[in-house]
Amino acid sequence: MGIHGYSGWRVFREGLRDQAGWKRAWRSPEPKSRYDVVIIGGGGHGLATAYYLAKTYGIRNIAVLEKGWLGGGNTGRNTTVIRSNYYYRESAALYDHSMKLYEGLSRELNYNVMFSQRGVIALAHSRHDLDAVQRWVGAMRINGVDTDILSREEIARRVPILDMSPEARYPVLGGFVQKRAGTARHDAVAWGYARAADMLGVDIIQQCEVTGFRRHPNGVIAGVETSRGFIGAKKVAMAVAGHSTVLADIAGFRLPVTSYALQAFVTEPLKPVLDTVVLSLATGVYLSQSDKGGLVIGGSLDLYPSYAQRGNIPTVRNVLGAVAQQYPSLGRVRFLRQWAGIVDVVADSSPILGATPIPGLLINCGWGTGGFKAIPAGGTMLAHHLATGEPHALARPFSLERFSTGALIDEAAASGIAH
């Protein structure tokens, strides 16, 4: 039996007694007046931080404050791709640490996060894409991350629904695969961490918006003003993704972050047609098939900064056009839903982790379009910093300070995809 007592035996036993024995997955406590640590943001990163802080460092007097509902931000809106195919050593180390934690996460949390290592294939459509692939694969191998170059024939075999005809709008010349990469169930990741953190005594407080920060006369953080009153804390951490600049403005410092809407789409359920994740380097469009059968599709960012979670029409047209051109057999498939989340994009497309100009206030942001895969890493990094007062070695290169030292980690320029 794991920490929550979920097991095959429990499922069987509850089946025999009308499911009457299940407890609520987490409590709904009233906020206390004071905590050792307050974490703002009940997405994956905030919840994972609380879990690792309680589990690894034994700090349990923690509150996670969420203005809406758990996972209602990007964690519950994303297309769930998990990979560590980055170019720079620092990024590969961070994201591969995350991948390794994902590999054991269902067991760690006693909660099935449905991590499916079905592989992620990137498609090259031109001579230049092929050059980029060679360079990218070389860097990944040097960084110790698994990858294989794929020929055009191998891709045709693995992804039979792709248009491989000579007159294809986006001819496929080759590509590469990271076999350990894949997808997980997004809200299970949030719920699994929430449940495990709650079991360790963490107070998860939903419908509680942080509206201000209070500081001691020496400048050190003293707590947060919220829609449910003031809550004191020795340390405060924020993991609020697309709303990072909103809170930083309130706290009185600036972040090199721009917030954009990023859209996703899901089709009606189909019989199995795709057993991997495919990303086109030319169009930025990628798709996978969920366990329910729907094709889960993503593309590029919307064109201008916005907090509107609906997304704009030109991006819808570009994404759907590219899907129809690259996968003609899907041309008549119906779409069930489209939505957007507000992502926090940094100029060098790398996250910001660690100290802020306000003593006692730490930050985790800037994951942009790719922070679902980083949830276990983001959680372990922020927990380490909160508990020890020092950044973790893997997080050190990603400090806010890099924007004054110039030591940027420009993944957008290096690997050609934003995050």
Ligand SMILES: Cc1cc2nc3c(=O)[nH]c(=O)nc-3n(C[C@H](O)[C@H](O)[C@H](O)COP(=O)(O)OP(=O)(O)OC[C@H]3O[C@@H](n4cnc5c(N)ncnc54)[C@H](O)[C@@H]3O)c2cc1C
């Ligand atoms: C359409 C889409 C597709 C994506 N696809 C992928 C993908 O395939 N793979 C991948 O790795 N990543 C992907 N991402 C990115 C990924 O979803 C995010 O990077 C990740 O979920 C960020 O997690 P988080 O916990 O930092 O933020 P969130 O999950 O957004 O959580 C932040 C929380 O903070 C809360 N909050 C904000 N302000 C306040 C306040 N003042 N007080 C209290 N609470 C507050 C919000 O309500 C929110 O719940 C995608 C994102 C989108 C939008």
